[in-house]
Amino acid sequence: MPAGNWKPIDTDLDIFPTVERLMFERRRRGQGPPRSLEYFQDAIAEAFATRNREIPEGNRNGHRTIKTSGSVKQSPQEALFAAALAVDAELREKKLNQ
Known part of the structure; x- marks a missing residue:
């Protein structure tokens, strides 16, 4: 999912927290920032999918x-x-x- 297709994704709920988490993990491992936005796209797509997943029927x-x-x-x-x-x-x- 290229960055141009991120329009349906909520910046506050999907993008910012995901980028923040991934950057924290990179800093902790002593790594610098990624070279491209593509680094984030799978994690952002997963965050979006998780947030929009149907809640399972419970008892x-x-x-x-x-x-x-x-x-x-x-x-x-x-x-x-x-x-x-x-x-x-x-x-x-x-x-x-x-």
Whole structure:
């Protein structure tokens, strides 16, 4: 992607941070500036593609049910919630019996 084709790319989100990162890496290795803008084009194209990639579909509310050999195992969040409900029910029962 030649520099002339960078028009759809956001300077503040794609170009500046990428150039800054690559230049920092070059300075750290004791290297000077590159001789051409072509040095940056693959990294800038990758930054643009990453920023514009679709967000993958996730599970609602972070629930994840783990299936193991035909049975269904609770996610850690579900197990914690179930334990809290059990403790709450036990405390309510004790309070009613007082």
